[in-house]
Amino acid sequence: MSNKVLAIIPAYNEExxxxxxxxxxxxxxxxFDFIVVNDGSxxxxxxxxxxxxxxxxxxxxxxxxxxxxxxxxxxAARNGYRYAxxxxxxGQHMPDVLESMRAKMDASNADIxxxxxxxxxxxxxSARMFGSRIITxxxxxxxxxxxSDPTSGLRMYNCRxxxxxxxxxxxxPEPETIAHLIRKGAKVEEVxxxxxxxxxxxxxxxxxxxxxxxxxxxxxxxxVQWFR
Amino acid sequence: xxxxxxIVLIVCAACSLFFIVxxxxxxxxxxxxxxxxxxxxxxxxxxxxxxxxxxxxxxxxGFQAAxxxxxxxxxxxxxxxxxxxxxxxxxxxxxxxxxxxxxALRS
Numbered sequence: 318m319s320n321k322v323l324a325i326i327p328a329y330n331e332e333x334x335x336x337x338x339x340x341x342x343x344x345x346x347x348x349f350d351f352i353v354v355n356d357g358s359x360x361x362x363x364x365x366x367x368x369x370x371x372x373x374x375x376x377x378x379x380x381x382x383x384x385x386x387x388x389x390x391x392x393a394a395r396n397g398y399r400y401a402x403x404x405x406x407x408g409q410h411m412p413d414v415l416e417s418m419r420a421k422m423d424a425s426n427a428d429i430x431x432x433x434x435x436x437x438x439x440x441x442x443s444a445r446m447f448g449s450r451i452i453t454x455x456x457x458x459x460x461x462x463x464x465s466d467p468t469s470g471l472r473m474y475n476c477r478x479x480x481x482x483x484x485x486x487x488x489x490p491e492p493e494t495i496a497h498l499i500r501k502g503a504k505v506e507e508v509x510x511x512x513x514x515x516x517x518x519x520x521x522x523x524x525x526x527x528x529x530x531x532x533x534x535x536x537x538x539x540x541v542q543w544f545r
Numbered sequence: 546x547x548x549x550x551x552i553v554l555i556v557c558a559a560c561s562l563f564f565i566v567x568x569x570x571x572x573x574x575x576x577x578x579x580x581x582x583x584x585x586x587x588x589x590x591x592x593x594x595x596x597x598x599x600x601x602x603x604x605x606x607g608f609q610a611a612x613x614x615x616x617x618x619x620x621x622x623x624x625x626x627x628x629x630x631x632x633x634x635x636x637x638x639x640x641x642x643x644x645x646x647x648x649a650l651r652s
Contacts (some may be wrong), residue, residue, distance in 0.1 A: 321558070377647035378640055530625050540583065544569045 322419055323398040324351040325389030327382055328406040332361040342427040345412040356385040371507055381490040387482060396507055403474060403490055407515045410471050414510040418473045421508045426433050428478050428503040432471030432510035447496035448531050452492050455538050460499040465507055467492040493537035497545055558589035585622065
């Protein structure tokens with residue numbers, strides 16, 4: 318197993334931001350490997366990767382974030398990466414924080430390190446953060462662990478977690494899986510990071526999808542978790 | 546409802562709950578499907594243990610007998626579930642066909 322860290326960049330129709338994001342990642346964090354998971358994009362995402370010779374997993378059909386992320390984890394497992402980190406293609410994640418997350422994982426032997434916006438700063442009182450507050454609360458309720466930014470996609474996993482994700486397709490990169498893994502004994506740490514607003518393109522979440530997301534996450538953590 | 550019938554219903558409801566939980570533990574169900582079957586089988590257990598609940602609801606909704614209400618409830622849920630499955634299967638078929646074509650086109 319190498320000492321290297323893989324940044325998994327799931328990308329579905331991100332032609333507007335992808336090149337900027339990846340170039341910044343290469344410039345700021347050159348010792349991190351990366352792989353773009355092209356999730357059956359119908360725009361120029363795949364072409365951008367070919368043009369720039371970015372390492373790419375070219376999924377033939379759209380499978381969704383979970384399928385794309387798991388493909389990245391399988392790649393990480395098969396290529397012997399020590400850690401893997403999910404890194405968004407839309408420019409919200411800043412590559413400067415990757416080194417501090419890696420250092421935290423080295424120092425604390427954590428299974429998962431979450432890049433959290435709220436370790437040192439409080440969540441704002443807005444509709445967006447209301448959902449995050451609810452999820453933090455029910456994770457604390459069911460696992461005893463306080464996860465200050467459960468919906469942050471910036472999560473680093475160690476090799477034990479990489480193996481788990483590569484072989485168990487029921488694990489998705491979402492808060493309910495974090496709660497489930499904590500209950501199974503995973504050690505989770507958080508590191509303070511800042512994130513940007515989405516640079517371009519459209520967000521996946523609207524009112525209806527946000528509501529469905531909250532219902533799914535909360536029901537999974539509160540009820541289904543006990544049976545997994 | 547007679548005593549023996551109640552006991553049979555409670556036992557059947559409890560058994561269905563047990564089998565569903567077993568499948569879930571084996572990781573063979575999606576989370577959202579799990580929630581549906583869990584709550585459905587729990588509702589059977591509740592109705593079997595508290596038949597007064599079915600009687601009350603039936604009277605409220607204008608049914609002549611509690612069993613009529615239970616039939617309509619189960620049939621309605623199953624029809625909705627079947628339709629939802631039809632939609633999901635159609636989406637899966639589309640995806641598989643696209644996958645079949647992509648693999649051939651790319652190799």
